[in-house]
Amino acid sequence: MQFKQIVGQHAVKQRLLNSVKENRVSHAQLFLGPEGSGSLALAVAYAQYLSCEDKQPDDSCGVCSSCRKYQKLMHPDLHFSYPFFAKHKDDTALSFIEQWRDAFINHPYISLDIWRNYLDAENKQANINIAECHQIIKKLSLKPFESQYKILILWLPEYLDKEGNSLLKIIEEPQPNTLFLLVAQNQDQILNTILSRTQLIKVPVLGYDDIKQHMLAEHHQTENAAAEIAYLSNGNITEALSMLQQDTKSYHQLFVQWLRMCITNKGIEIVGFVDGLSKMGRENQKNFLRYGVSFIRECCLLLAGADSLVHLPAQELETAQKMIKVMPLPATQAISAELEKAHYHVERNANPKILFLDVSLQITKILFFKTIPQGTHYIPN
Template sequence: MAFSKVIGQAQVKHSLVELVQQNRLSHALLFLGPEGSGALPLALAFSQYVVCEKVNGKQEAAAAGPSLFGGEPVPAAKTAPMTDACGVCPACVRASQMVHPDIHYSYPVIPRKPGDKPVSTDYGSEWREFMEQYPYGNAYDWLQFIGAENKQGNITAQECNDIIHKLSLKSFESGYKVLILWMPEYLGNEGNKLLKLIEEPPANTLFLLVAENESLILQTILSRTQLVKIPLPDVADIQEALVTRSRLEEAQARRIAVLSEGNYHEALQLIRNADDDWQGVLREWLNAILKNGPVAQVKWIDDISKLGRERQKQFLRYFNHLLEQAVRLRYIDASLLPIPEGEKDIALRLNKIADVAQQQAIIGELDRAAYYIERNAHAKMLFHALTIKLLHILRERTVVHIN
């Protein structure tokens, strides 16, 4: 993958290129970015840039060849430093197909059958297919792609041993051996096996760790890496990507980009579930809370709990988005805000039933609920508790904490 295929992130790309051009490349980098930021595509693009034959000068040296009368090769003409991999040299072709012999990949996996001790290479073909189809996918997408269902993915002690073995070998083609370790959050204490390798790696060995949650990474590993923070792309970059890659109309792309708040993974999920009537689901919930009573609330909770985790998160984000629009409508003329009529109607109604303090309290509860859904909370219990909290906030103007 080339840098040009990564959405936005111009400043990060520039910084990574400078690390190579100015010979300041650390042996271990931690690409830390939230879901949908493109941290993994950036790591893939950077690994291709590092092994590119034009970037590191191999092709120029080969093109120069020996001088006319033997002896030293004729020096090639100097060119401006490259800011992206060429994409056409043999190394780039292999890297883009994820079959370069000097670029290794490690990621969470599951046993295919009880008693197995799986390693990442067991899922090599699935990994290449997943990255071709979903380069901005998250860990949940990957585990579902390999049929994990409710199984917990892991990066095992056996995988750590395999990493140590692979990186102890000499490089085949490139000047570097590169390991891309995706989701080090899935490393348990067995990750300490890698400490010596990360601290004192073989010559020209590059570790690229790609993570979303810094607090879940072993501190012993974290302290041995150079941090590269990956922000979410700008809304304009997401909009452009949706127009060019997903062939959306400008207005629809703008709406989805704003709703996803820079999370490209979330934007793609919104496109896939474009037929979901979140406005109707929200109206039904609010009516159950404020008017129809416990029977309607239980029915709504049963319905929402049957949806998948990703769709539940989307619904909560959509409600959050409408609350933010409602707050804006209190201070900005509605004609100046590019809000669809349906959303504007609900936002104005939210302003009638809740003041700013109540809306802020609800936003906080929705954020917490999304956090717990990410961590596999029991959906029925979570939405039951959330319904009770919203009932108290809206009816009694109080915030309750239910543990």
């Protein structure tokens, strides 16, 4: 993995490059970023750059012996630890290393859901067990084999329970030229004893333009499709890539059609529309609702006069400007809450026909009858 292969994050890349050039490489670093920000890919690219035999000014060379091994995740001085679904108490990350290599090479922006699909997870909970902690200590007690550094990349340290305290000594006093690169999504769920021993590198969500340009350049999407995916993914490249595998739909047209039916209280038409939504499939239903939440949020910004913060394609912006004439701010807030609840229930396999019919009735109450769900407060005309 090279820096140039990672979408956006130019400031973070430059910070990592500077740390190497200025010889300020901390032995324990925490890459903290939300899902789909590219934090794990950045950690791997950083490790490859540190081990590269012919470092370039802004990236690893990609062709030396070390880089070729990194591209296959088979360098002897590169180690991984990650949550897994243990079948036996003695299982460690090494028990699943082939699946891990396959998963990361195919999905550099891997999520726990994607990783679960590579394993026989059944109903087990993912964790990093005490056997894995002991394995980490054993591996890192040895000197580097080929490169200047021996590097451990620990993905999702949130899944370390109190057993993680067994790693404190080796994190605080590692062998010479041993690096810990922790990659996390939620700082509050990391053991404070580990958090206090690492240098924090914050990885922000990706920008709308970064994802849109990636969709155009690397995945040959049309301008409208790239804009919709970038908008819908909300800075999460994992979600954006997932959308490429789903049916191509104009969520904007579907959502606006739905709102117009609810505004005019077209009961029979709503029932037929709901029947179509119920057959879309769970992922498309989630994306449809996610689009709705995002679109309504942009309407809220327009109503609040924050036009400069709105990121809608021209056609969708024109529609939003028309819709806010019949959707005051309390109504948009109430609709957004209903859509978020619906998304939650779709994820938990609610009956889609019943669910979407109920949401339609709630939106009709809000827009046609001008009734906010909480109590009997009416929006003045």
